Amino acid sequence: MTTAFDAVDLIRTKRSGDRLAPEQIDWLIDAYTCGTVADEQMSAMAMAIFFQGLDDAELSRWTTAMIESGTRMHFRGLSRPTVDKHSTGGVGDKITLPLAPLVAACGAAVPQLSGRGLGHTGGTLDKMEAIPGWRADLSNDEMMHQLEAVGAVICAAGPGLAPADKKLYALRDVTGTVESIPLIASSIMSKKIAEGTSALVLDVKSGSGAFMKTEADARELARRLVGLGSAAGVHTSALLTSMEAPLGRAVGNGIEVAEAVEVLAGGGPHDVVELTLALAEKMVAAAGLDADPAEELRSGRAMDVWRQMVAAQGGDPDAPLPVARHSQDVAATSDGVVSGIDAMAVGVASWRLGAGRARKEDPVQAAAGIHLNVQVGDPVVAGQPLATLLTDTADAIPRAEEALVGAFTIGESAPRTSLVIDSL
Structure with missing residues (x-):
């Protein structure tokens, strides 16, 4: 560049x-x-963007520049149509x-x-x-072979995809600029466009456990994400979904895998099944396929595909998942109906x-997390376990209990809410 x-x-x-x-x-x-x-200079720019924003033309150019900072992948050699999904992140989101x-x-x-968790x-x-x-x-070559043979791969993005985003992502997290809509949009779409998928379905979350706390902000993020993808020639659509309460009953690592396997076995929490099918239907349509995900x-x-996918990446689909060394129940203090569970507090x-x-460099415990014994709408009585805390570090339990003070709202009834707010 001259x-x-x-x-x-x-x-x-x-x-x-x-x-x-x-x-x-x-x-x-x-x-x-x-x-x-x-x-420190890019930190100042990120903060300036946090307060002043980027208009659509600036955002498009910013995203393109991040894509051009690295290499692009393509899947033209595959016999199957490609379609990807991205979630803006939530609590219990094992979809x-x-x-x-x-x-x-x-x-x-x-x-x-995919990526690793932070916060x-x-x-x-x-x-x-x-x-x-x-x-991971x-x-x-391994990815392409697995996509052709199995149809699905969950793995880490290579270092060549949008390296500018990798640097900026880490900077945003330590400078309080994570919630900037244009910076979120460019971060997500630079990687997804560089990845080379033909179609993309976005799960844009709104609520206490999401980065976008209000529906209005989530809609604006969805609009900008879809606009960036469409402008780049990627068939892009979005679901606006609620993250007021955690998704499902499992929040952690190994226990979320167990819940995902329950869903694949025909069971699992109703909200996880609902959102999985809603996103699958959009992805199948975007790929131009005539198939029924529910069937x-x-x-x-x-x-069957799950087992093949896990095995192809060296995993044992039949191996027991890690079990936490310590557990502690959190009990209800009154009778009533669970009318709310604060997703952020649980997270x-x-x-x-x-x-x-x-x-980024911190390790995580595979068995740690929280199993929710109730969901919104369930009746409870005083003394009933609302949640079970799981950890390998007993000393962590008191601080986790502090975070959950007031997280469960017990009332006379539960409000009627929709998991899927809108389709864009």
């Missing part, structure tokens, strides 16, 4: 609410990736685990490049690594038990 700019001038431009020119954005992303622009093999059973190739939201790779022997890192789930074919408690990490 044109050079001054990072401080660009920071001042955005801080003042003015637009960044396309060539300024190109230079900034390239210079940051190469190390010419320092972390990728049953969804990828289910959509593969419908005839698609599902290249699910209160769990990471798909952390969950899968609870399975003995399973490995695959070469491109593939009933028939057991999705379970924080699970993180404190060892299921999540505060820094």
Whole structure:
């Protein structure tokens, strides 16, 4: 890149609410990736964007520059149509685990490049690594072979995909700029567009356990995500879904795998099944396939694909999952009906038990987490266990219990709510 700019001038431009020119954005992303622009300067730019935003043209150019910072994948050699799914993150969100093999059973190739958890939201790779022997890192050749032979892969993204995003993602987490809508949108879509999938379905979450706390913010994020994907030639659509309460009954790593397997076996919590099928139907339609996900789930074919997918990555689908060394129940203090479960509080408690990490390099406990013994709408009596805390570190239990104070609302009745708010 021949044109050079001054990072401080660009920071001042955005801080003042003015637009960044396309060539300024190109230079900034390239210079940051190469190390010419320092972390503290990009931190200032991220904060300026947090307060001043990026308009649609700026966001499109920013995303393109992040894609161009690395390599692009493609799946043109596959006999199956490709379709991917991305969730903006939540508590108990293990949907990728049953969804990828289910959509593969419908005839698609599902290249699910996933990440690790940070803070209160769990990471798909952390969950899968609870399975003995399973490995997250695959070469491109291994991924392509597995997609053709099995139809689904859940693995880590290679270092060549949008390296600018990898640097900026870590910076956002330590500078309080994670919730910026344009930075979220460019982070997600730079990786997904670079990945090369033909179609993408987004699960954009709203509520206490989501990054977008309000429906209005979630809608705006969904609009910008869909716009970026469509402009790049990716068939992109979204579901707006509620994250006021945790998804399902399991919040952790190994216990979420167990719940995903329950769903594939024809059981599992109703909300996990509902959202899995809703997303599968959109993905199957986006891939142009004529298949019924509900039938593939009933028939057991999705379970067959799950077992093949796990085994192909070195995992033993029959191996017992890790069991926590310590457990503690949290009991109801009154009779009534569960009218609310604070997803954020449950996520924080699970993180404190060892299921999540505060820094990227921190380890996680495969067996730690929280099993919810009740869901919204269930009747309870005083003394009944509402949740079971699981950990290998007994000293973590008191702080987890503190996080759950007030997390369960017991009333006379439960409000009628919809898990799927809208389809975009």
